[in-house]
Amino acid sequence: MNMNNGQMPCIIPDGYQRTSFIEERPLVHGRLTFTWRPTTDAVRAPYIDLLRSVQTSKAEHEMVSRLIDRQLVMWNLADEKSAANIAKLQPTLWKRLADVVVWGDAGPDGDDPLWEKSKQMLPLDPDASIEEMLAKNSETEPTS
Numbered sequence: 001m002n003m004n005n006g007q008m009p010c011i012i013p014d015g016y017q018r019t020s021f022i023e024e025r026p027l028v029h030g031r032l033t034f035t036w037r038p039t040t041d042a043v044r045a046p047y048i049d050l051l052r053s054v055q056t057s058k059a060e061h062e063m064v065s066r067l068i069d070r071q072l073v074m075w076n077l078a079d080e081k082s083a084a085n086i087a088k089l090q091p092t093l094w095k096r097l098a099d100v101v102v103w104g105d106a107g108p109d110g111d112d113p114l115w116e117k118s119k120q121m122l123p124l125d126p127d128a129s130i131e132e133m134l135a136k137n138s139e140t141e142p143t144s
Helices: 039-052 059-070 083-087 091-101 112-122 130-140
Strands: 016-022 032-036 074-077
Touching: 016 074, 016 091, 032 091, 039 059, 059 074, 059 083, 083 091
Parallel strands: none
Antiparallel strands: 016 032, 032 074
């Protein structure tokens, strides 16, 4: 992953990919691991324009499945990676995959090191400034 000073990149370089996962939901779906290219606004915008013109939720589901397929490089499922198979995913898994691939929301799943770091931060004080919270958190980190 191309990172500057240990931070996630702000500009998506050509060829940039991420490998992420969506945790298993017992009795609903298994764990999905996948490699994907982040969807830029330039790629997403034409799909959003088309979504405004679709008449059925089935057509919308198929269109988003095609966008996911376009951005998905590979996955750990035995089934072929295709828009048709993506459209057949369990609904909660499909929605989560769309959130990650289409909107870039790695959330509590995923591979985002900043998410892991945020889980280790001290509880936020609603009255403290961002600078105060960051300073308080850095006091708890070991120095090397």
